[in-house]
Amino acid sequence: MNPPEPQLCLFILSGEHETLPQAELCAALEAEGYAFTIHNRHRRILLLRVDPEGAKIATQRAGLVNHASIVAFESPTIEETILQFMKKTKFEQWLKPQNRFSVKITRVERESIPIDVDELQGKLGSQIWHVMNGSVEVDLAAPDVLFLGVIAGNLFFFGPHLASRDRVGFFQRRSPHRPFFVPSAIHPKIARVMVNLSRVAASDRFFDPFCGTGGLLIEAADIGSFPIGLDIDISILAGCQKNLNHYGFNFNGIIADARAPPIRSEKVEAIATDPPYGRSSSTKGSAVVNLIEKSLTAIADTLVPGGYLCLALPLEYFKEEIIPKDSFEIVEMHTMRIHRSLQRHIVVLQKKEQC
Numbered sequence: 001m002n003p004p005e006p007q008l009c010l011f012i013l014s015g016e017h018e019t020l021p022q023a024e025l026c027a028a029l030e031a032e033g034y035a036f037t038i039h040n041r042h043r044r045i046l047l048l049r050v051d052p053e054g055a056k057i058a059t060q061r062a063g064l065v066n067h068a069s070i071v072a073f074e075s076p077t078i079e080e081t082i083l084q085f086m087k088k089t090k091f092e093q094w095l096k097p098q099n100r101f102s103v104k105i106t107r108v109e110r111e112s113i114p115i116d117v118d119e120l121q122g123k124l125g126s127q128i129w130h131v132m133n134g135s136v137e138v139d140l141a142a143p144d145v146l147f148l149g150v151i152a153g154n155l156f157f158f159g160p161h162l163a164s165r166d167r168v169g170f171f172q173r174r175s176p177h178r179p180f181f182v183p184s185a186i187h188p189k190i191a192r193v194m195v196n197l198s199r200v201a202a203s204d205r206f207f208d209p210f211c212g213t214g215g216l217l218i219e220a221a222d223i224g225s226f227p228i229g230l231d232i233d234i235s236i237l238a239g240c241q242k243n244l245n246h247y248g249f250n251f252n253g254i255i256a257d258a259r260a261p262p263i264r265s266e267k268v269e270a271i272a273t274d275p276p277y278g279r280s281s282s283t284k285g286s287a288v289v290n291l292i293e294k295s296l297t298a299i300a301d302t303l304v305p306g307g308y309l310c311l312a313l314p315l316e317y318f319k320e321e322i323i324p325k326d327s328f329e330i331v332e333m334h335t336m337r338i339h340r341s342l343q344r345h346i347v348v349l350q351k352k353e354q355c
């Protein structure tokens with residue numbers, strides 16, 4: 001069987017960060033084994049050539065990608081031009097007789113284009129019905145195929161919807177909904193981004209050497225990987241166990257120091273972690289830098305060659321010298337504002353094939 005043809009797919013990226021949503025999506029596609037090429041980017045719209053199945057799976061596992069759809073056509077946001085493109089579109093490639101369908105139009109930018117979205121939705125729906133000779137039915141509540149129209153300023157994209165982010169899941173996994181909660185717990189969407197940047201695949205072993213309440217482990221387990229968590233604090237690790245069990249996940253918990261993890265060499269396929277900040281430390285952070293430096297060398301050994309490690313660090317603790325250069329290449333780095341006085345770097349490292 002020939003591999004599926006890549007198609008032009010559209011992704012609506014979250015506006016929460018400039019670079020992380022695209023980086024996360026590309027990493028998720030890589031983790032799932034889907035090749036892609038970047039076609040274009042218009043602010044929050046990313047266009048990739050990719051197998052639509054890959055686009056769907058990567059969007060379902062992403063934290064900062066809102067929707068994905070196939071691009072049937074791209075047009076200026078002018079009603080007459082859109083309707084002309086509609087006439088030329090072969091809808092029978094997505095719709096079969098008796099199928100139910102609906103059309104939804106969304107705007108991704110604030111500037112107002114003088115177009116009546118509700119009216120256009122109705123017109124596009126009736127156009128599809130005509131092109132299909134009345135063999136299909138409109139069903140707004142439970143369509144077999146949802147067609148998504150996206151207005152991005154003066155550009156309009158239209159095509160069948162593939163997937164949307166699992167909003168409910170992320171809401172249910174927020175720390176106040178877990179049995180064990182401490183204020184330093186990472187937000188599930190950010191945890192998911194870091195897990196995706198670690199390129200973990202389902203059935204891989206995923207390791208967090210500073211696992212705390214298990215925010216990253218929960219997201220990694222939700223993708224289908226096997227989570228291994230290490231923490232120095234026995235009560236925190238017990239809470240972490242409760243949290244994972246609460247969501248029905250198995251977990252291997254280890255009480256140890258991340259500077260000496262009792263894990264065999266090259267045992268894990270992916271790592272993501274959020275080390276302690278020690279902001280209140282009287283050593284003004286030097287103890288934290290030292291801890292991170294020592295633990296990075298130790299956990300490098302646990303990772304398979306070619307495997308990825310995603311690390312979140314407050315800006316003031318990140319110095320390139322703390323990365324063991326004989327073990328890792330720096331792949332990418334993003335800066336993220338958590339609140340007024342805390343900015344973090346999210347750094348992705350790849351273990352060298354030959355250390």
Ligand SMILES: C[S@@+](CC[C@H](N)C(=O)[O-])C[C@H]1O[C@@H](n2cnc3c(N)ncnc32)[C@H](O)[C@@H]1O
Nearest residue numbers: 185186210212213215231232233257258274276
């Ligand atoms: C910032 S928290 C991790 C938060 C976690 N991502 C979550 O979602 O809850 C850092 C954790 O590192 C643990 N820790 C501190 N020093 C450690 C060490 N030397 N080895 C292992 N864990 C350590 C702390 O107990 C704390 O739970």
